[in-house]
Amino acid sequence: YILSNQITCALSSFMFWPHVVVNAFRFRCFQANSNLLFNSKCFIRPFSSLEMSFSSPSSSPQERISAVKSDFLDGVTIVDTKAKAKRVVDQLRSAELRHCFHACDTEVVNIDVKSEGPVGHGDIIAASIYCGPNVDFGNGPRIWINNLDESSGTFDCFKEYFEDPSIKKIFHNYSFDRHIIRNHNINVRGFAADTMHMARLWDSSRLKYSLESLSEDLLKVRKISIKERFGAQSRRKDGSLGKLIVFPKLDDLQRDESQREEWIYYCVYDAECTWNLQQELQRRLERIPWTEDSHMWNFYQNHYRDFGEVLVSMEHEGFHVRVEHLAKAEKIAHKEKASAENIFKTWAMSQCGDCKFMNVNSTAQIQQLLFGPIDESDVFKSKLNPTRTFLTLNTDEYIEPGKKKPLKNRPFIIQGLGMKPISKTQKGSPQCSQAVLRRLAGQPNATPPKYGDAYYFFGKGNDGKVACEAFESLCRVSLIDTLLGTFIRPLQAMPDEQGRIHCSLNLNTNTGRISSRCPNLQNQPAFDKDIYHIRDAFAAQDGNSLIVADYGQLELRVLAHMTNCQSMIEAFRAGGDFHSRTALSMYPEVAKAVANGEVLLESGSSKGKSSLPSIKERFGSQRQHAKVFNFSIAYGKTAHGFAKDFNVSLKEAQASLDRWYKDRHEVKSWQKHVIETTRETGTTRTLMGRYRPISIINDDNRYKRAQGExxxxxxxxxxxxxxxxxxxxxxxxxHERLQELGWKLILQVHDEVILEGPSEHSQEAKAIVLSCMTHPFGEKLLVDLTVDLKVASTWFQGK
Incomplete structure (x- = not known):
């Protein structure tokens, strides 16, 4: 716990990354321009050990508070009037401070960060700025801006400062602060770094990227969390201490004179910690090679910083949602759910009369009906009796025998059918998951029908058919519940005054993929399950259109490029159905049928009209297996995994795997080389040279080693x-022309991007987007990148 912020990042211990040789076989990385390398010379000086004053982690909170009051506040310049703000802003914008990093942080109220994003939510009550230890703003280097009560509006005086593009501003979680500041009609410019993204680039394997965690590991002094500093144990009704840690509302905390000094200390240290982290992370990134003549700090400046700006812009734009479409879908969903419940309960009543009282959403009741009785055993830890009594609301005022008046709840009995359990829960009970119900149902509505396990349990014939249809209805109930609870109802409450939903896009995965939250717009139902066309609710506003652009087989094309696999490269250059070509090379019966002229490689591959079926039509199973192999091998799946997927022996799975590698031996060689190199260096790298540490690849546990491989x-x-x-x-x-036309990115989902703009310029914008996506680099890959683009009014129409 640091009690004096006179600290330099130079004293931190460095993580020494192994030098990784970039060669043409392993990584086809792209050269970067290195002329953007930044060299800060502002206010950095060495510190002696006497200037390092901090308490041990075991010191008491009272000791820390005392030290804060005696040491720290002397170094804080408090800005609580417009006059003070003007003076400080003039100094911040002076020539001597214009070329160094300015760390900024905000303290915010009126937002629930667990369920709301910062676009349109949250108000700043305080902010802090730190430009380094050797700057004096009147009472020291730390600026604390009071924006509460009589000082409300002080922060607005910093508008010119925040909108000045020549001042390099750094944040920890830039997205949050940028949107919060925009809520005060200030458009931040001059974004220079986000220490959260820098830390992700430095070590993508970390579990935590908070200021508390990073400061402890990189600066060797941990930022004290707000719960530790201001929290107190809750009190139970009897006056005893509870386990819950509670702390005051931030605005109340700022008004409390007894804690005001401590609160100011907490605020300003966020900015100072961010500044120190940026210095340290820059040093560490400069020690990690990117290309032969550049390092990962160059990568951050050239690409990751710009990408952070892209994500923030997309969050701000948001996606227009037609609430009326969702409201209509909700009404239909409730009706269809009631109908599906009725179908299942009617069937269940034919097996057990009391099932008319059952709750089809109750796992315990479905479990009892399907699988009771079950004796307790080594396999099933929970016993199910032949019958079980449940309670339901006594809506018909049933009077139990021996009672004089109806009770609130009435009992009913479910007798088990004795079906064989398919799988079990962790606690040893028969599972009633969607997958289990789907296996019992099969696909009774398909053409032709494909009946599940229930068909045979109930003696085939009409009884088996009706049972499968009942379980199909139960699956539909579950699906509708999911669509209602996850999508249809929540989305109606989320649009802002302009009818747009703003999610938070996070660069927080090991591979560099982005995720989405509040809400997770990347999590949309699969097309075969989107029975209410939820994507149709996401639409362009009047006068606008959407461009929905999706890469085709992107990961397979990356695999072909990085491994220089000639078979894959030739298949992609030939075009057409890639998975059918894979099936052709893997399965002799497919190759024979094509050679004999019995089937076509794909529909339309022959000259003129032909009545011959394609590989996809005749050998659908083999093509599907080939497709699974194509994608799964890129994920490192082994014969054990394929044996489980296809329900075949390990020997059969290995034979199929060997056939796949036979024409793609470069892939196997590349995989072997990458694994060996990762064992030596502890890291693997992406196409553009980003690192991912994988320490478990050398673990003593073979399962962890396999996971690392x-x-x-x-x-x-x-x-x-x-x-x-x-x-x-x-x-x-x-792209300047897209900006002129008014077209903007609004969402990215995996390999798909969505833009919105004026309909009158849609065709020109479409051509520009296609060019940007097919040629994202200065040089080409070994295979072309293909993109499927559509101009549409809604997301659903664009798919």
Whole structure:
């Protein structure tokens, strides 16, 4: 716990990354311009050990508070009036401070960070700025801006400062602060670094990227969390201490004179910690090679910083949602759910009369009906009796025998059918998951029908058919519940005054893929399950259109490029159905049928009209297996995994795997080389040279080692795909003509990007987007990148 912030990052211990030789076989990385290398010379000086004053982690909170009051506040310049703000802003914008980093942080109220994003939510009550230890703003180098009560509006005086593009501003979680500041009608410019993204680039394997965690590991002094500093144990009704840690509201905390000094200390240290982290992370990134003549700090400046700006812009734009479409879908969903429940309960009543009282959403009741009785055993730890009594609301005022009046709840009995359990829960009970119900149901509504296990249990014939249809209805109930609870109802409450939803996009995965939250717009139902066309609710506003652009087989193309696999490269250059070509090379019966002229490689591959079926039509199973092999091998799947997927013996799975590698031996050699190199260096790299540490690849546990090996060969592929999407998005975002036409990125989902803009310019914008996505780099890959683009009114129409 640091009690004096006179600290330099130079004293921190460095993580020494192994030098990784970039060669043409392992990594086809792209050279970067190195002329953007930044060299800060502002206010950095060495510190002697006497200037380092901090308490041990075991010191008491009272000791820390005392030290804060005596040491720290003397170094804080408090800005609580417009006059003080003007003076400090003039100094911040002076020539001597214009070329160094300015760390900024905000303290915010009126936002629930667990369920709300910062776009349109949250108000600043305080802010802090730190430019380094040797700057004096009147009472020291730390600026604390009071924006509460009588000082409200002080922060607005910093508008010119925050909107000055020549001042390099750094943040920890830039996205949050940028949107919060924009809520005060201030458009931040001059973004220079996000220490959260820098830390992710330095070590993508970390579990935590908070200021507390990073400061402890990199600066060797941990930022004290707000719970530790201001929290107190809750009190129970009897006055005893509870386990819950509670702390005051931030605005109340700022008003409390008894804690005001401590609160100011807490605020200003966030900015100072961010500044120190940037200095340290820059040093560490400069020690990690990117290309032969550049390092990862160059990578951050050239690409990751711009990508951070792209993500923030997309969050701000948001996606327009037609609430009326969702409201209509909700009404239909409730009706269809009631109908599906009725179908299942009618069937269940034919097996057990009391099932008319059952709750079809109750796992315990479905479990009892299907699988009771079950004796307790080594396999099933929970016993199910032949019958079980449940309670339900006594809506018909049933009077139990021996009672004089109806009770609130009435009992009913479910008698088990004795079906064989398919799988079990962790606690040893028969599972009633969607997968189990689907296996019992099969696909009774398909053409022709494919009946599940229930068909045979109930003696085939009409009884078996009706049972499968009942379980199909139960599956539908579960699906509708999911669509209602996860999508239809929540999305109706999220649009802002302009009818747009703003999610938070986070660069927080090991491979560099982005994720989404509050809400997770990347999590949309699969097309075969989107029975209410939820994507149709996401639409362009009046006068606008959407461009929905999706890469085709991106990860496979990255695999072909990075491994220089000639078979894959030739297949992609030939075009057509890649998976059918794979099936042709893997399965002799497919090759024979094509050679004899019995089937076509793909529909339309012959000259003129033909009545011959394609490989996809005649050998659908083999093509599907080939497709699974194509994608799964990129994820490092082994014969054990394929044996489980296809329900075949290990020997059969290995034979199929060997056939896949036979024409793609370069892939196997590349995978072997990457695994060996990762064992030596402890890291693997993506297409553009980003690192991912994988320490478990040398673990004594063979399961962890296998997991590390899969990650070692998967990260270059998945991460390479992420690199391509990132570079395409940066090009699209920065394209001047698209900006002139009014077209903007609004969402990215895996390999798909969505833009919105004026309909009158849609065709020109479409051509520009296609060019940006097919040529994201200065040089081409060994295979072309293909993109499927559509101009549409809604997301659903664009798919």
């Amino acid at each position: 899969r990650a070692a060969i998967n990260t270059p592929i998945q991460g390479g795909a992420a690199d391509i999407v990132m570079m395409a998005m940066i090009k699209i975002h920065q």
